[in-house]
């Protein structure tokens with residue numbers, strides 16, 4: 001090979017390496033530089049709102065400009081529009097506006113999400129306020145604090161004042177089952193903070209932890225202390241949270257969030273806005289029952305785990321979970337329910353709820369700190385059984401036999 005040919009080969013190889021370096025450099029800088037935001041499109045009907053609110057409440061307009069909605073020309077009036085004669089129509093700066101855009105407004109463009117959300121438990125959360133637990137809350141704290149406290153998570157019935165503005169006793173409220181002036185149920189801003197409506201924010205567990213916390217429903221605490229929560233915190237930057245598509249095992253593998261398991265896409269399942277679709281058992285009632293169609297729902301959940309765990313591991317994790325619930329049902333829930341029924345039949349309890357001490361003790365078996373195993377056992381043995389025995393001697397032996 002003569003010198004000339006050698007020189008040409010060296011030049012070619014050098015050019016190839018230079019080219020690769022430039023390409024890699026470009027890709028890396030694209031990845032590391034902040035994403036270019038698409039420009040907000042302000043259509044005619046939104047021009048007035050955007051202009052004036054940029055001065056009066058600039059935060060709202062900046063957040064909107066950062067949203068995907070803005071880039072696509074979906075503006076203020078697409079969500080806030082109202083018609084003459086609707087219950088919450090407010091005549092505002094020469095436009096008819098509704099202050100609270102509801103799932104019905106979103107449904108004009110997001111029919112599927114609104115349908116699923118409305119079918120699920122979140123949209124119905126206000127109806128629970130009338131149940132027995134509420135009686136306890138109202139009895140213990142008076143109705144105002146009970147209502148205010150409960151409604152922050154469960155939702156309020158939003159009342160409209162004359163002229164279209166809202167009653168401050170009932171709004172602001174983004175409780176999960178708010179009853180809206182247009183008759184629709186619930187609030188999409190429970191998880192989608194306005195006005196960015198960014199999926200990256202909804203996918204984080206803190207979004208859910210706003211309500212799913214405390215002794216009654218300590219999901220955020222349980223998550224935070226689990227391997228999943230620990231790994232999420234240490235590897236949050238690798239979670240690809242603002243990816244358009246967010247499939248466990250494909251777009252991220254570091255850890256699951258609440259949304260991963262209960263809502264987000266997997267290889268075999270689309271996003272669901274009905275958070276009950278992957279839950280097999282109900283943990284709310286004293287006896288943990290299997291839900292309608294529980295096998296399918298259980299399979300849905302197991303297929304989420306399958307993105308990151310092997311099938312035998314997943315099966316075993318659920319064997320452990322079911323065993324704990326079955327043991328609890330058999331050792332505490334079933335005898336307690338039977339004892340209460342027998343006391344009722346034997347004339348030891350009136351029909352009115354919560355007028356006997358033991359009704360509170362029974363309720364507290366599986367509420368508040370009663371949800372912690374050692375506290376449940378203590379309350380059962382030291383409070384519930386002695387109180388039942390005092391009302392009807394020998395009753396415990398009838399229902400605890402052999403246990």
Ligand code: HEC
Pocket residue numbers: 045046048049050052053056076077080092093095097098099165166
């Ligand atoms: C000329 C200024 C101006 C224009 C134009 C304007 N707004 Fe407002 N808007 C305000 C001010 C000031 C307030 C707060 C005071 C009030 O209640 O009137 C407000 C309040 C609101 C509220 C909340 C009400 C509340 O009780 O907190 C909404 C929702 C709203 N505007 C939406 C819109 C929409 C949608 C448009 C476009 C059709 C629009 N605004 C146009 C100035 C404006």
Ligand code: HEC
Pocket residue numbers: 049050053057060061064069074075076077078079080099100101102172173174187189194195197
């Ligand atoms: C994608 C739908 C959507 C768009 C677009 C939108 N909003 Fe809203 N806006 C909402 C929702 C949802 C709420 C929360 C209502 C509630 O539940 O209280 C809200 C609340 C508000 C409020 C009252 C709450 C507060 O924080 O003061 C104002 C004011 C408001 N929007 C103004 C605007 C303006 C101005 C624009 C355009 C720049 C706009 N919105 C665009 C959905 C939207």
Ligand code: HEC
Pocket residue numbers: 067068069072074078079101102105106107108109110188189192197198199
């Ligand atoms: C006029 C139509 C319209 C209305 C009304 C509307 N949206 Fe949207 N929304 C869109 C479009 C279009 C997209 C982009 C869809 C896509 O990228 O495939 C979008 C995207 C979204 C996204 C994903 C954003 C992202 O960054 O990927 C969320 C969340 C969302 N909308 C929530 C809402 C909520 C909540 C409401 C009601 C308060 C609402 N939208 C009302 C048209 C609308």
Ligand code: HEC
Pocket residue numbers: 128129131132133134135137138146147149150151152153154210211212213214216217283284285
């Ligand atoms: C911090 C938010 C929050 C507050 C405040 C709150 N709840 Fe809840 N509540 C929840 C969540 C979250 C659930 C769902 C728990 C689950 O499924 O594990 C729930 C579930 C319930 C249930 C259903 C339990 C079942 O048997 O399925 C009732 C009834 C209830 N709450 C009543 C009330 C009442 C009454 C108050 C006020 C005294 C109240 N809640 C206050 C968040 C809250």
Ligand code: HEC
Pocket residue numbers: 103106107110113114115117118122187188189190191192199202203244245246259263264265271273
């Ligand atoms: C309990 C929390 C929660 C509520 C309530 C909620 N969303 Fe979502 N939403 C999410 C999460 C989490 C995602 C992201 C799913 C994923 O990983 O892609 C999402 C994604 C979306 C998207 C993007 C497209 C998609 O389906 O992935 C739209 C549009 C949307 N939501 C609309 C709505 C509307 C409209 C409502 C009210 C009817 C609503 N959401 C209520 C949590 C919620």
Ligand code: HEC
Pocket residue numbers: 120121122124125126128152153154174175176190191202207208209210211212258259262263275276277279
């Ligand atoms: C504003 C408060 C609030 C937020 C935020 C919230 N939830 Fe809930 N959630 C509730 C309440 C209240 C219930 C109980 C509804 C009932 O049983 O009436 C509930 C129930 C549930 C259930 C049980 C559903 C069923 O069918 O029994 C699941 C699962 C759930 N939420 C998951 C989530 C996830 C995941 C997120 C975040 C992406 C989230 N929630 C955000 C208030 C909230």
Ligand code: HEC
Pocket residue numbers: 205208209212219220221223228256257258259260261262278279280281282283284297298301
């Ligand atoms: C690794 C997956 C995973 C994560 C992460 C996760 N969950 Fe769950 N969740 C489950 C499973 C599994 C069940 C029980 C399913 C069954 O009974 O079949 C469940 C049950 C629930 C229930 C139902 C309780 C009832 O009353 O029946 C609620 C509410 C809930 N989770 C909320 C949350 C919230 C909020 C977070 C985040 C703080 C979260 N979950 C994180 C897998 C997960």
Ligand code: HEC
Pocket residue numbers: 227228231248249252253254255256260261301302304305306307308309314317318
């Ligand atoms: C996005 C990936 C991902 C998903 C989805 C996921 N996990 Fe995990 N899980 C992990 C990782 C990573 C660990 C940590 C393993 C370790 O520390 O060695 C883990 C740990 C665990 C552990 C603790 C194991 C131990 O050795 O202590 C259990 C139990 C578990 N997962 C169960 C589940 C169940 C059940 C589901 C579905 C309901 C699920 N996981 C869904 C990623 C995931």
